[in-house]
Amino acid sequence: METFTSVFTDTYWSPYVVGIGIGLLSWLSFLISGKPIATSTTFARIGGKIEEAVTDDNTERRSYYKKIKLKVNWQWMLVVGVVIGSFLSAILSGNFQVGVWVPTLWASSFGDSEVLRVLVAFAGGIILGFGSRFAGGCTSGHGISGTLQLALSSWISAICFFIGGIITAHIIYHLIA
Amino acid sequence: METKKQISTLQDVKDKAEEDKRPLFFGLGFGIIFGFLLHKGGATKYDVIVGQLLLIDFTVLKIMLAAVLTGMIGIYFMKSMGWIKLSVKSGSVGQNVLGALIFGVGFAVLGYCPGTIAGAIGNGYLDALVGGLAGIILGTWIFAVMYPKLKDGIMKKGAFGEITFPRLLKVNDWVVVVPVAILIILILYWIEKAGY
Secondary structure (H helix, E strand, C coil), X not given: XXXXXXXXHCCCCCHHHHHHHHHHHHHHHHHHHCCCCCCHHHHHHHHHHHHHHHCCCCCCCCHHHHHHCCCCCHHHHHHHHHHHHHHHHHHHCCCCCCCCCCCHHHHHHHCCCHHHHHHHHHHHHHHXXXXXHXXXXXXXXXXXXXHHCCEHHHHHHHHHHHHHHXXXXXXXXXXXX | CHHHHHHHHHHHHHXXXXXXXXXXXXXXXXXXXXXXXXHXXXXXXXXXXXXXXXXXXXXXXXXXXXXHHHHHHHHHHHHHCCCCCCCCCCEEHHHHHHHHHHHHHHHHHHCCCHHHHHHHHHCCCHHHHHHHHHHHHHHHHHHHHHHHHHHHCHHHCCEEECCEHHHHHCCCXXXXXXXXXXXXXXXXXXXXXXXX
16 A cells, blocks of 8 residues: 555656656746756856866966856755755665666666776766757756746757757667667 | 944844855755656666667656646746746757757767766766766866857857747747647657557
8 A cells, every 4th residue: 555655665656746746846946946947057067166176276267167157056056956865765765776887778788898888978978068058958957947938949959959869879779789 | 333333234244144055955955856856757767768768768758748747837827926037048059959969969878967867876876976977077168168169159050049939929928838738738648648
């Protein structure tokens, strides 16, 4: 029988329940913080902070970092929260992964080499990080928060995210594999 | 008198500093709920995300469309009541077509996106933590280096600014919200009917 606690220890919820939950969260985010849920600028801020830490203090700050402002802000804390929230859900449902380097689907086509998977993930990350700032948003900022506001920039971006992603995934799994 | 005024000013500064931290706590709280939901939806997993891009698992699309449907109705209701203001990103063909296609390539190669990689790290996936996170940060840095050239070049091509569909079509918000809501429900119905 489904009890109050078993809701939290279940590994998965219906995608519709999860989606409606994210939609309700977006209401609160707008109402309380006046901001849409988004994540990718935070990664650019982390990069800028790292550059600042390794270069000397007199170096002129890059114009992009002046634009986005290198500080720990609301969105930065949101990204930290995502790590914590996912960790909590994973621990509560006994789904936390220990020592997993290679996803099952990847291993089924490309073997279980940890080095290969990490290198490909690194390369993919570079392309993704570059593209997210080029497009001005990611799957959350454009894909959910922007589309739900009916923004033209976000609908075009979300559709192109999936066009690029679907074509590339098919090349990876049907041509390269 | 003078001292009293100074004390009250100091108190104001202190109050303001504490007040400024409150948004950070809300950000953290919203993030925790967002991460919890992403994990419960399976969206912190490479197999689910790439399964969507291979068109064999439609979990990601179901989550996104349900979120957009719910969010859109509430946001436009709150806007009509004057409770909130929209926060729309400006755009251009260069940014939102070329930039987004580049994003899509990275999305498929990495198998996570910026939000779900934070969730994947919380879920314990080490390829996300060691490979993906470092790559994303480096990728955004490369963008920052190239930004002065890109912003006046390709990123300006076909600029259309901060526009929404109701503004573009010059109609009442609900003339767009209602058909989009119906379209999303139909797409979800078709996905379910097709057996995904």
